[in-house]
Amino acid sequence: MPVKAIVDNYKDFNPNRDLPEQYHGNLMVYLYWNKHMSFVAAMAAPLPPPTPFGALPEVAKSVYGTHPDFEKIDWSKVEWTLDGNPITPDFAKSIGEQGVRHKSLIRFTTPGLDGFEGKYV
Amino acid sequence: MAPTKKMGIKQKYAHLTRGLDWETTYEKMDDVFPYDKFEGIKITDWSKWEDPFRLTMDSYWKFQAEKERKLYAVIDAFAQNNGQTNISDARYVNVLKLFLTGISPEEYQAHRGFAFTGRHLRGVGPRVACQQQSLDELRHFQTQCHTISHFNKFFNGLSEFRTMHDRVFYLSVPKSFFDDARTAGPFEFMIAIGFAFEYVLTNLLFVPFMSGAAYNGDMSTVTFGFSAQSDESRHMTLGIEVIKFLLEQHPDNLPIVQEWVDKWFWRGFRLLGLVSMMMDYMLPKKVMSWKEAWEIYFVEAGGSLFKDLERYGLKMPKYHEQATEACEHISHQLYGLLYQLSHVTGLHAWMPDDEHMDWLSEKYPNTFDKYYRPRFELWKQQEAEGKRFYYNGLLQLCHTCQLPMTFTEPDDPTTTCFRESEYEGQHYHFCSDGCKDIFDREPEKYISSWLPIQQIFQGNCGGPTIPDVLAYYMFGPNDGGEYVGSEDNKLWESWKNATTKEAAE
Numbered sequence: 001m002p003v004k005a006i007v008d009n010y011k012d013f014n015p016n017r018d019l020p021e022q023y024h025g026n027l028m029v030y031l032y033w034n035k036h037m038s039f040v041a042a043m044a045a046p047l048p049p050p051t052p053f054g055a056l057p058e059v060a061k062s063v064y065g066t067h068p069d070f071e072k073i074d075w076s077k078v079e080w081t082l083d084g085n086p087i088t089p090d091f092a093k094s095i096g097e098q099g100v101r102h103k104s105l106i107r108f109t110t111p112g113l114d115g116f117e118g119k120y121v
Numbered sequence: 122m123a124p125t126k127k128m129g130i131k132q133k134y135a136h137l138t139r140g141l142d143w144e145t146t147y148e149k150m151d152d153v154f155p156y157d158k159f160e161g162i163k164i165t166d167w168s169k170w171e172d173p174f175r176l177t178m179d180s181y182w183k184f185q186a187e188k189e190r191k192l193y194a195v196i197d198a199f200a201q202n203n204g205q206t207n208i209s210d211a212r213y214v215n216v217l218k219l220f221l222t223g224i225s226p227e228e229y230q231a232h233r234g235f236a237f238t239g240r241h242l243r244g245v246g247p248r249v250a251c252q253q254q255s256l257d258e259l260r261h262f263q264t265q266c267h268t269i270s271h272f273n274k275f276f277n278g279l280s281e282f283r284t285m286h287d288r289v290f291y292l293s294v295p296k297s298f299f300d301d302a303r304t305a306g307p308f309e310f311m312i313a314i315g316f317a318f319e320y321v322l323t324n325l326l327f328v329p330f331m332s333g334a335a336y337n338g339d340m341s342t343v344t345f346g347f348s349a350q351s352d353e354s355r356h357m358t359l360g361i362e363v364i365k366f367l368l369e370q371h372p373d374n375l376p377i378v379q380e381w382v383d384k385w386f387w388r389g390f391r392l393l394g395l396v397s398m399m400m401d402y403m404l405p406k407k408v409m410s411w412k413e414a415w416e417i418y419f420v421e422a423g424g425s426l427f428k429d430l431e432r433y434g435l436k437m438p439k440y441h442e443q444a445t446e447a448c449e450h451i452s453h454q455l456y457g458l459l460y461q462l463s464h465v466t467g468l469h470a471w472m473p474d475d476e477h478m479d480w481l482s483e484k485y486p487n488t489f490d491k492y493y494r495p496r497f498e499l500w501k502q503q504e505a506e507g508k509r510f511y512y513n514g515l516l517q518l519c520h521t522c523q524l525p526m527t528f529t530e531p532d533d534p535t536t537t538c539f540r541e542s543e544y545e546g547q548h549y550h551f552c553s554d555g556c557k558d559i560f561d562r563e564p565e566k567y568i569s570s571w572l573p574i575q576q577i578f579q580g581n582c583g584g585p586t587i588p589d590v591l592a593y594y595m596f597g598p599n600d601g602g603e604y605v606g607s608e609d610n611k612l613w614e615s616w617k618n619a620t621t622k623e624a625a626e
Binding site: 006010014018023024037039043045046062066068084101102103105121 | 155156159160161306454457458461462492495496498499500503508510511512513514515516517520525526527529535536537539541545547548549550563564565566568569570571572574575576578579580
């Protein structure tokens with residue numbers, strides 16, 4: 001439903017403040033670790049599209065590295081979803097090539113690691 | 122000439138309000154009042170507006186002046202007696218900081234908003250009422266500035282509250298709420314602030330906050346509360362009158378009003394989440410739990426209000442069941458947020474002690490031990506190892522309420538709730554169905570939201586590193602982070618030691 005406004009050219013007054021071209025060539029990517037609720041939200045990182053997918057564990061470490069489970073992760077067993085769809089990423093190929101776009105949400109599950117004392121924390 | 126008979130209150134009121142209004146002839150009425158039709162609200166007879174208070178401007182000034190005299194006498198006495206040394210504990214000041222940096226600037230926004238509606242509504246009755254509320258809000262802002270000024274002499278985190286309001290990531294939650302209301306038309310503003318905020322939700326903000334102040338020895342805030350109370354009851358009456366008036370004027374108004382009620386209930390609920398963590402975690406002496414307050418002030422009081430409004434066809438706000446269910450969770454989730462992000466805020470956070478955690482188990486038997494105590498246990502363990510748990514990065518925000526995406530699925534507290542919309546080829550993320558619906562209704566409006574994390578990445582917040590951004594926020598090095606060992610903590614200890622030492626001599 002369109003906004004009800006007092007002017008016809010409402011959009012001229014209301015620019016989009018969240019377009020990909022405003023990010024200096026980066027994609028704003030969200031990374032979320034399933035079953036680890038002690039982190040209060042998914043992390044956000046600005047990444048250039050040529051970033052290899054294999055760099056994501058290092059990116060994730062900057063926030064999630066403080067959790068005792070983090071160093072136990074076997075990255076070859078991690079299950080990934082991109083914007084809700086399961087994917088099998090190629091670590092050598094770039095995120096841009098594998099469908100990651102501005103504000104994509106990448107979620108990862110680490111089998112066998114269910115948070116502090118297995119309590120999803 | 123016969124002596125003029127003194128006018129009665131009713132007559133005087135009529136002259137000083139309705140008598141001031143006229144139909145313009147040189148200019149078209151639609152040009153003089155350009156804002157009160159585009160929202161689609163139909164008013165057939167403005168004179169049907171019932172003025173609930175019948176307060177004329179001259180008696181308004183008289184009342185308010187009297188209240189001001191009393192208020193400033195108490196504030197002065199508080200300062201002269203070093204009232205800040207009599208609060209329960211310096212941790213309490215963080216409640217004040219959150220209120221004074223998060224809500225006081227919004228009192229000013231409310232003042233501006235009501236000044237606008239007080240100019241642009243065609244009917245003279247609501248116009249006068251809005252002008253009075255506009256002045257009340259300005260007065261509240263002023264009196265709260267005096268409180269800021271006093272506590273700022275002793276405690277960190279308050280000095281740059283004006284700049285912080287425009288820039289800081291969590292303060293964009295209240296700011297965007299009021300920006301949204303003020304950029305709506307005058308009727309939506311009245312439903313947003315007058316009805317949803319001042320009528321349906323205000324008790325959840327003021328009652329716990331004022332009782333919290335009283336329980337924790339903050340007499341300056343209690344006095345402000347009393348001084349504002351008679352204004353608040355006037356505002357509530359205006360809020361309920363506006364909704365009845367709109368619904369009585371034309372049946373076409375009902376669907377529009379219902380959408381606004383749905384939207385502003387959810388936005389208000391998200392904003393008041395900040396109060397939930399004040400009540401459950403930040404008051405050293407507790408008043409009641411957030412869940413108890415929600416039961417009393419929303420489920421019971423709100424329920425009977427909407428029962429009363431049923432005769433107009435108005436329904437309970439959409440997703441009210443989700444809000445009630447979420448009461449088991451939001452205070453714990455939001456305090457977790459503050460605990461691990463306090464180093465990038467103007468607030469201190471601390472680990473609740475065992476007694477406090479037992480209180481939480483008792484108040485939240487269904488959820489605390491199962492979902493939230495384990496988090497604190499992990500963080501406590503890390504604190505003991507000298508690795509205080511902080512979130513070392515930037516996080517995902519909800520595009521509507523601008524809170525971090527921290528809330529969980531309505532039926533699953535172990536999974537974060539993610540909702541998404543696509544608009545003109547772009548993704549937008551939301552923390553809840555309520556926030557998604559608000560965006561989907563007016564995407565053209567929300568695409569221009571100033572989202573703090575997005576703005577950092579775009580290079581508009583001082584630079585790419587955390588110290589750059591904190592400098593842009595005008596935070597000093599001692600404004601945030603862990604409470605234990607902070608300057609606030611040390612100052613408080615020094616006051617307490619001085620008292621003990623004196624008693625011992």
